[in-house]
Amino acid sequence: MSLDSLLLSALAPWRGSPAWWVAFSGGLDSTVLLHLLARLADQHELPPVRAIHVHHGLQPAGDDWPAHCQAVCDGLDVPLQVVRVKVAPGASLERAAREARYEAFSACLGEDEVLLTGQHRDDQAETVLFRLLRGAGVRGLAAMPVERPLGLGRLVRPLLGASRAEIEAYARRNALRWVEDPSNRNHDYSRNFLRREVMPLLQQRWPQTVSSMARAAAHMAEAQQLLDELAQQDLSAANTASDFEWLRLPSLALSPLRSLTPARQRNALRHWLADFTLAPDENHWAGWASLLDARPDATPRWRLVGGELQRSGDRIWWLPNGWLEPGFEPIDWSDPSTGLVLPGNGTLRGEGAPPAGKLQIRYRRGGEVLLVPGRGRRDLKRLLNEAGVPALVRGRLPLLYRDDELIAVANLPQLSEGGFALYWCVPEF
């Protein structure tokens, strides 16, 4: 199949999109992609083609690329947007640059617009091999998807079916000029070692290496899809509403998960956690066993990147890092007929006739006693236990004091004196 027809068929599902943006680094692959599209746009009715170049400002050689990209785009009559990004220095400059780049891509995409990047089949095969050598699982070995959501639109890799040789041949035939990223040669040594040393050796012995590996990636992508469907089924039984929906924290019931095999438990949990944190690595799953096997009165926790899972009763809860910050100061509530902003802890409003006296919101320190309508003075801890309030919320739970006497607990109207109930809107993280 020629590159023209390969590209047209890969992009057929996106012909109705309002715009196609080529992610144009100035390198060989995206230069070929841009040239192909500009040519095809003359012969076919395609969405408007535009280009975006992200300037990272990380190396002197890169300073010339925006001008080079502009010249190429002018020649092809394609509008170019150059976006300068600030890359936060950190452990991995390459990863930070990638994140900044994708943020810029995502910001430029309007609704249903498509961003096209230049990766090809050889890139896909190298990704598979690289990840295999790091012990990746099914998701990792599925390598780069042909398309995925990005911002308001989609990211599509229409050249994944083309080989590097075809792309190079096209560039030669059309006398294209492109930039070489000098850091490509050293910044990713292992990747380059695979590209230059290992892949050619494999291809000598097995000429189909690249397409076989790309096919294996496609099998993995399908297997991953089945695993995701299984996870969704398994989670639907566990993703039931809790009595504490107002906490606005993700939570799951444990009993439906407990009835699954350990592999299905991990699959379901991996799927659920993907929205909040990085997948736990294989050595890390002991944390899950400790949540499952804990005694009912224990409050085990499993620390993960960006937060932790805690168990309370028969549920597990995801607590983002900010949630766990302790220590809130008491705050006066001089006019309980209006709402109250609790610094770092959401907002509060009252319902019913406000009690007379000096009102103050405080937080638990232990040993509090509450005056319960019709029941007299009761130990707060016991009352919270009776109401099944998860331990993980107790440090944040606003308590209403009148002249140093605890008279109400937020979101537990049954624990309020004289019909004045407190409604607490928990902060979002």
Ligand SMILES: Nc1ncnc2c1ncn2[C@@H]1O[C@H](COP(=O)(O)OP(=O)(O)OP(=O)(O)O)[C@@H](O)[C@H]1O
């Ligand atoms: N600075 C950038 N600005 C715009 N798009 C980029 C940029 N860097 C990479 N891309 C896009 O991401 C794809 C993959 O990036 P990668 O770093 O693997 O490629 P490259 O070697 O820099 O460029 P190419 O793939 O065009 O030869 C590129 O094909 C291109 O579409």
